[in-house]
Every structure is written in structure tokens, then in C-alpha cells.
Amino acid sequence: MSELLLDRVADDVVTALETGRPPAGEHSRLYEDLGFDSLMLIELVDRLQERRPALGELPLPDMVGGMADIGSLTDLLRTAATAQPQPAPGMEAEGNAA
């Protein structure tokens, strides 16, 4: 059950990042509405890093204050993405091929 939930939330956030649109369940709160616990937050961040490597390292301590709901998490990641140094074209191509 929690695996399905983790996958769904990770998919919704990644889709929102890719499309620039608000995520599905934007106002769903991770704890109060979806029942996330601390271990699930760690798993979620790991899934996001895995599915969207361009986000770079996502340390949970830096993120936990901005993970109240799916919308705020998406906003946080959008900000993180713009703050990441842009890779050189060759690096990006290599990254896509790997």
C-alpha cells in the first residue's frame, strides 16, 4: 500500500516538474491527508532523485520544511532545479545516455 502511494506521489510530482503544470492532488498534505511517516519521506525523496537525476542531491533536512503538501514539495523542487548549475551540453547528453 505505501509502495503504491509513494510511486503515485513521486509520479505526480515528476509529471508536474516536466509539464510545468500543478501536480495532481496539489493540496494533499503528506502527513495529515496521505499518512506519510518519516521513513516514507526518505523513500519519497529517494524516488524523486531516482526519477529526476537532474535535480541533483536532495538532502531531506533541507527539504523537510517545504514538504507540507504535494504542491509545496513541487515548488521546492522547481526552485532547487533552477538553483542547480546547468551541465555542459556534453555532460547532459552523456547523462541521458547512461
Added chain:
Amino acid sequence: MTTAPGASAVLPAPSVPAEPLQVTPQGPWHTVRRELAERGSVVVFARLQDWLSDFPSDLPPATSTATGAEFGAGMGAGGDSALPALLGRDWQRFTQMTNDDVRGRFLASRLLLKYAAAAVLEARPADIDLAYKPGGRPYLRGCDQVDISLSHTADLLVVGITRRGWIGVDAELSSRQLRGSAVERQICTPYETQLLARTHQQARNAALVRLWTLKEAYSKAIGQGLRFRFTEFGFAPGARRVQVLRPDGTPGSGDEWSFCTWSVAGRYTVSLALVDLGFDDAVDVAARTMLDEAMADALLRQPQNTRWTAQREVRDPL
């Protein structure tokens, strides 16, 4: 629900509490009070259902737009539910929770915490002012000499109380699968990873669950929670003496810290972190003793007209 045999405890230092005590709304609160008086700290645990059974099972689900007043009015005849008074500043947050499991654990854990605090402070549960620091750490407003910590998972609730300094507790299902997960990669120091690699496969998940609960307990005790990087401090899985270690395995804390891990009810791992800050002089932590007169009068006013408080006082005079 019983605590596992003492052999499951991991070398409790003399200053840490005895094994966790199981409590229901009926007590035994005198034992909790005595434990705190004698040892300076106490850990209690409870079964979720024991703390929800006095409330209607058909509590209407809250909506994100419901206010506390609306919810309270819908709960009981005439809107005279005892819950708003009992939950205090947590009431509004409770009413806005939409997940039934989360709501149940939130409610039961706050009730347990308030009853336990009321027992040691010799006050009424509804008069306990549970507040939160900016990072979310709970504390008893107006009673700085007593520190508290709270954890809940599945159908287990755990509360730690100390008058020695700071306390952190954490509970997790012993069967929770952490081995090979993101958690294993993201919480372990290099030293822990090295030691875990030498651990037998079957024991590795148990070691990880213990590590996780120790780290959570420590991080809660210092008021950091998940804002603390779990890869920057650690413990030695399987070590006889539990102490905080730096990432390379060298000692990172002194003798003022005590740690303990218990197996509770045969299916939960519960860890405690406790730092002795020398607050032990105040053996009498009753609210009237600790507070100035005006504050005590304000907090310990005449019983509120709530069915919950009245029922509890009849059944369990503190």
C-alpha cells in the same frame, strides 16, 4: 500488550528508565508518577484502541474547510464534546485531518501524552497546555522542568517524560523492511555501513530498525527531528555501550547521554535518548510546586464542565 522480557533491553544505563510501562486511560498512573520520582524519567506505551474506545467510532470525517467549532458541534449532542478542551491548541489541526488512521493516532497520542503529563504534574489532562516549538518539538508550556517526547506507529503509542534534561523516544515496527531500501542508504554513516556489511543478513534488518529508532530518538531529544542529517552521527550496531559516534566511528558524545532500546509487545522496537542536564533537584514536579501561584491558579482552575474529565476523575483520581 506486554513488554518483552528484560533480555531484549540493550544494556540500560542506571540513569535510564525501567522498561516501558503499559497504560490505559485508567492508569496505573500512580506507578508512572512513582517511576518518575524514583528514576527521574519514565517511558509509557499504550495500545491505540485503548485510547480511542471512549470516543464515538463514527466521528464525522473532517474537511479541510471545517473549523474546530463546526466539528465540535457535529460530534456530540449540543456540541458539548470534551475533545476540544482536551486537545486544546491541537484541536483545529485534528479537525482538518482527512486520513482516518492519522486522525486516530494523532488523537490517541495527544490524549496519552496529556494523561501521562497530568499524572506526573498532578493536574487534570484538559489543563495540560501542550505546545510546539518551531521545529515541531512538543513541550509542556509553563512546565519547563519536565521534558516530553512522543512517538506512534501502527497501533502503538509511546511517551517519554523526564525531569533530568531532554528526552527523545521513537517506535517502529520491528518487521519494517529497511534492509536494501533508500533508508539504509540515506541514514547510515560510513562506519555504520561498514559494520552492517559484516552483520548476518537475517540480523541486518533488525539492526537497521534499531539504528533508525536510536537516531530518531536522539534527533528528537535535541529538537531537530528530520532536520538533522542522519549520516553525520551514528551508533555502533551491536555495541555493548550505546553512544553517539561521529561518521568515522569515533565517540561523539559524553556520559551525559544515555540510550536504550526495548522490544515492546513482541513486534515493536522502541528507543530512548536521554541527556542528563542536572535538572534532577526538583523531585517534586507537581504543577503547584513548579509554577508560581498565579500561573498555578490559572492552570489548575476548577474542573471544566467536560464529560471526559469528569469520567476520568471518577475512575482514576490522580
